[in-house]
Amino acid sequence: MADMAINPGAAAPRGRRAWPTELNALIGLVAIALVFEALAWAIRGQTFLGNTAILRIMILQVAVVGIIAIGVTQVIITGGIDLSSGSLVGMVGIIAMSFAQAGTRNGADFTGAVFWEQGWVDLPVAVPIAVGLVLGLIAGVVNGALVAYAKIPPFIATLGMMVTARGVAKWWTAGEAVSNPTPSFAALGQGMMPVLIFVALAVLFQALLSFTLYGTRTYAIGSNRDAARMSGINVERHLVLVYALAGSLAAVAGLIAVSRQLTAQAGLGVMYELDAIAMAVIGGVSLVGGRGSIIGTALGMLIFGIIISGFTFLRVDAYYQEMIKGGIIVGAVALDVWRQRRRALRG
Amino acid sequence: MAEVVLRTEGLTKHYGGVHALVNADFELRRGEHVAIVGDNGAGKSTFVRQITGVEQRTAGRIWFDGREVHFAGPLEAREAGMECVFQNLALADDLDVPSNLFLGREIIRWNLGPFSILDRRAMRRATEEGLRRTGVRIPRLDNAIRHMSGGQRQCVAIARSATFASKLIIMDEPTAALGVQETAQVENIIRNLKDQGIPLILISHNLRQVFDLVDRIVVFRRGHIVASLRREETDGNDIVAYITGVKSQNAAAALI
Numbered sequence: 124m125a126d127m128a129i130n131p132g133a134a135a136p137r138g139r140r141a142w143p144t145e146l147n148a149l150i151g152l153v154a155i156a157l158v159f160e161a162l163a164w165a166i167r168g169q170t171f172l173g174n175t176a177i178l179r180i181m182i183l184q185v186a187v188v189g190i191i192a193i194g195v196t197q198v199i200i201t202g203g204i205d206l207s208s209g210s211l212v213g214m215v216g217i218i219a220m221s222f223a224q225a226g227t228r229n230g231a232d233f234t235g236a237v238f239w240e241q242g243w244v245d246l247p248v249a250v251p252i253a254v255g256l257v258l259g260l261i262a263g264v265v266n267g268a269l270v271a272y273a274k275i276p277p278f279i280a281t282l283g284m285m286v287t288a289r290g291v292a293k294w295w296t297a298g299e300a301v302s303n304p305t306p307s308f309a310a311l312g313q314g315m316m317p318v319l320i321f322v323a324l325a326v327l328f329q330a331l332l333s334f335t336l337y338g339t340r341t342y343a344i345g346s347n348r349d350a351a352r353m354s355g356i357n358v359e360r361h362l363v364l365v366y367a368l369a370g371s372l373a374a375v376a377g378l379i380a381v382s383r384q385l386t387a388q389a390g391l392g393v394m395y396e397l398d399a400i401a402m403a404v405i406g407g408v409s410l411v412g413g414r415g416s417i418i419g420t421a422l423g424m425l426i427f428g429i430i431i432s433g434f435t436f437l438r439v440d441a442y443y444q445e446m447i448k449g450g451i452i453v454g455a456v457a458l459d460v461w462r463q464r465r466r467a468l469r470g
Numbered sequence: 471m472a473e474v475v476l477r478t479e480g481l482t483k484h485y486g487g488v489h490a491l492v493n494a495d496f497e498l499r500r501g502e503h504v505a506i507v508g509d510n511g512a513g514k515s516t517f518v519r520q521i522t523g524v525e526q527r528t529a530g531r532i533w534f535d536g537r538e539v540h541f542a543g544p545l546e547a548r549e550a551g552m553e554c555v556f557q558n559l560a561l562a563d564d565l566d567v568p569s570n571l572f573l574g575r576e577i578i579r580w581n582l583g584p585f586s587i588l589d590r591r592a593m594r595r596a597t598e599e600g601l602r603r604t605g606v607r608i609p610r611l612d613n614a615i616r617h618m619s620g621g622q623r624q625c626v627a628i629a630r631s632a633t634f635a636s637k638l639i640i641m642d643e644p645t646a647a648l649g650v651q652e653t654a655q656v657e658n659i660i661r662n663l664k665d666q667g668i669p670l671i672l673i674s675h676n677l678r679q680v681f682d683l684v685d686r687i688v689v690f691r692r693g694h695i696v697a698s699l700r701r702e703e704t705d706g707n708d709i710v711a712y713i714t715g716v717k718s719q720n721a722a723a724a725l726i
Contacts, residue, residue, distance in 0.1 A: 141613045336576055336586045339569055346562035353560045354574030355545045364584060413564035466616070 144407030144414070148422035151405075155426055159433035171436050179315075181432035182425075185402075186321040187212075187383070189424040190376040192399035193321075193328050194369030196420045199403055200332075201365050202345040202412025203270060203277035207284035208373040208399055211262050212392030213292040215377030219255035220301040220387035222246055223308035233303055237296060248307040255378045256371055262288060263370020267363030285396065292389040302386035312383030320379060324372065329417040341365060345412030397452060402427050404455040411463060427451070474533070475500055475638055475669050476521070481530035483516050490516040492693045494530070498638070501667040503660070505680040508690030509713055514673050517690065518640055522547045522554050535637050545574075551637035555627050555644055563616040567608055568597040570615055571630045600633030605662045606655075621652025628659050632668070639663065640671045645679065657683060677706050689713055696720045 156172055163171035171177070191208045198205040221237035226244035228235075236244050262284055269280035310316070332338035340361050343351040352358050376395070381387040406423025408415025430451060434444050476498040483491040491513045498504055506514045520527040521534075523541025532539050534550060541547045544554065561570050569576075572593045579589040597611060606625040608618070615623055624644060631639050641660075645653040660683050663670055674680050680687055681701060689697040689712040697712040697719045711717040 140610065141617045331585060334587055334590075335582070335584075336578070336588060337584050339565065339573070339576060339588065340584070342564050343562040343569075343573055346564040347560070350560040350562050350573070353544055353556075355548075356574055361584070413562070 145416060145419045145422060148406045148419050148426065152422055152426050152429065155433075156429050159429060159436070162433070162437055166437055171433060174436070177432055177436055181428040182318055183315070184431075185424050185428035186317040187376050187380050188395050188398045189321045189402065189421065190317075190324055190379070191373050191395055192402040192420050192424060193324055193417055194372035195396070195399045196403045196406075196408050196415055196417055197328065197332070197341055197365050198277070198369045199400070199408050199410060200341050200345045200412060200415050201362060202348070203362070203366070204281065204400070204410070205266065205366065205369050206278065206281040206396050207262065207266060207288055208369065208376075209392040209395035209397070210285045210288035210292065211259055211370060211373035212377040212380055212395055213389055214262075214288040214295075215255045215258050215374040216381035216391045217292050217295050217301055217387040217389055218258060219251040219374075219378055220304060220308075220381045221251075221295070222254050223248070223251035223304045223382075224301070225303050225305045228303050236303070237301055245305060248305065248311070251308055252311075252378060255374045259370040259372070259374025259377070260367055261370070263367035263373075264363055266370060267366030270366065271359035271362035289389070292391075295389070298389055300386050300388045304382065304385060308382055309385055310382070312379045312381075317379050317383060320375065324375070325417050325421050328368075332417060337361075337364070342413055345414075347413075398427065398448075401448075401452040401455055404459055405451070409463070410456065410459055423455075473499055475502075475535060476671075477533040478521070479531045481517070481520055481532065482528045483513075483520055483525065484528045489693050491520065491527075494695050496688065496695065498669055498671065501664075501669060502686065503664055503670040503672065503684040504686045504688060505672045505674055505684040506688050506690060507674065507677070507680060507709060507713060511692075512690040512713075513693040514690050515642060516693075518554070518642060518671070518673065522552060522640065548634075551635060553631035553635035553639050555624075555631050555639070555641040561615050561623060561627055564614050566614055567601075567611040567626055568593040570626055571597050571600065571633060575634070596633070601629050603662075603666075604629045604632040604659050606659060619652065621648050621655060624648060624652070624656055625659065628656065632659070632663060635668060638669050638671070640673075642673045643675065644672070645674070645676065653679070677709060680709075681706070691715055691718070694720055 160170065160172050163169060191212065195205050195208060222243065223246070224236040224238070224244050225233060226236065227233055233239070233244065238244065266281050266284050269275045269283070270277045273280075332341065340351065340356050343354070343356060344358055344361060348358060377392065380391060402423040403415065403420045404410060404423070405426050406415065406419035406421065408419060431444060431448070434447060474497055476496070478494055478496045481491060481494040481496070494517055496517075506517065508514050519525040521532060523543050523546055534552065539550065541550070547554070562573060565573070568590065577589040577592045577596070578586045580587040594611060601608060606629045608622055608626065615626060618626070628641070628644060645656050648656065657679065660670065660672070672680070672684060685701055687699050687701060687704065687709060688695055689699070689709060691713060697717070699708070708717070
């Protein structure tokens with residue numbers, strides 16, 4: 124972690140290209156990976172990074188949260204926060220799964236399907252996908268409207284959505300799990316699909332941030348909201364758009380998660396929002412807004428994954444892992460605060 | 471009429487019971503640089519906020535570029551050709567120089583609504599051209615503004631106004647937070663604008679600067695315009711006398 128703290132380019136170089144924070148995250152990633160490799164040899168006498176099976180599991184685990192982090196990153200760049208994404212994964216997952224159930228199980232009629240009486244089984248895969256995406260979009264629009272028009276602080280607005288969406292997820296089947304998806308829906312999350320979808324979305328949204336009006340406005344609002352407004356940007360409308368995209372991305376993560384697990388539970392996605400925020404912050408996205416990128420968040424995601432799977436590989440107890448994870452989240456934010464203060468001191 | 475770029479008549483602004491601006495009659499001619507001076511709370515910034523539409527006036531009329539105007543906000547004023555460099559630098563610190571210059575009026579390559587593709591090369595070229603015209607030197611255009619000194623940032627803010635302002639630039643204390651060298655650079659830019667014939671309203675506390683740069687000095691005191699003096703006809707002591715209320719050209723204001 125120490126390498127991430129070194130930030131040589133922040134020293135206002137005149138005429139030199141500023142040091143990109145993504146490079147810090149990359150150095151951090153390499154350093155942490157090497158530390159775990161060394162520990163793996165020292166403690167277990169075998170390679171960690173050379174163990175492709177473990178790395179494959181790691182990347183599959185973090186990719187789903189990574190998709191959420193793409194949306195959360197953009198929300199944080201506008202100077203906001205989104206705490207609702209984990210609950211949206213749970214809500215979207217269980218409701219979409221209800222529209223994705225097969226009509227037969229082990230050769231017999233599957234009368235336990237949520238919509239068996241309505242006959243809504245064996246629906247085309249587009250139906251649950253559309254239902255999930257629309258749900259995520261609506262939740263995101265509500266988040267955005269609360270933040271932009273009702274002027275409710277993002278923390279509170281999305282906290283409300285977090286609790287509400289979790290409530291909906293539990294109410295939907297009174298806590299029962301929903302399972303037995305159609306093969307076409309189950310295919311969404313199989314194999315390396317989650318990783319491919321993550322990469323495609325990451326590239327798409329990095330391009331949007333770098334090359335379009337959407338990106339300029341997102342960074343401008345996070346940098347100086349008054350300047351953005353005075354420049355004629357419709358700040359409120361843009362915020363709704365950003366939160367709506369974040370909600371939709373959480374929905375994508377929810378669809379993939381339940382497809383992968385072949386079952387949906389109301390408790391799915393608990394704490395995902397914090398993992399996603401941690402990935403973004405580790406990747407150099409500043410909580411005060413205006414700074415960060417999807418590339419940074421992707422690197423943050425890998426750092427996060429390496430640390431978790433590294434500890435698992437070293438057979439550190441799961442309880443300790445949770446404590447360490449908490450420490451990482453606080454540490455990442457502390458790093459951000461420290462960066463801000465140093466910048467402020469320098470003027 | 472076309473000779474007069476900006477004219478106000480009886481411009482008045484009350485904040486509740488506070489009469490921040492009372493019956494201001496003001497005129498600015500084409501190519502003219504005018505300074506507005508006065509003590510804190512004299513109504514200088516209030517005056518500018520009414521002209522640019524940042525606030526809505528209580529009473530009075532404003533003519534800009536030959537027609538009477540009622541700007542609903544600073545954007546309308548900007549679209550009409552009036553650019554303002556605000557005290558609090560309306561820049562986005564995390565964007566680079568071209569993005570700041572073109573914030574809100576980006577050059578678009580493909581129009582896809584909010585996801586329109588930017589023409590970064592064209593904006594960069596136009597930025598270089600705009601900076602050259604205003605005499606602003608920035609070492610690297612593609613660095614975020616936050617990596618720059620206060621003076622460089624102020625120069626970017628001024629260059630933005632100068633690049634787009636066709637008819638009038640208003641600067642509110644442009645050098646208040648700057649060092650000696652940086653102040654000199656900003657003053658050079660202002661002289662440059664003068665040579666190009668772009669009219670300017672400069673709010674400043676710095677009398678040396680005011681005498682160096684402008685054609686005419688308008689003094690505000692307690693919400694009233696108490697004097698309008700050609701630079702050649704006055705001096706520092708005279709201006710201070712008006713600022714402090716020892717002298718006044720305005721009979722109504724003299725009573726308070």
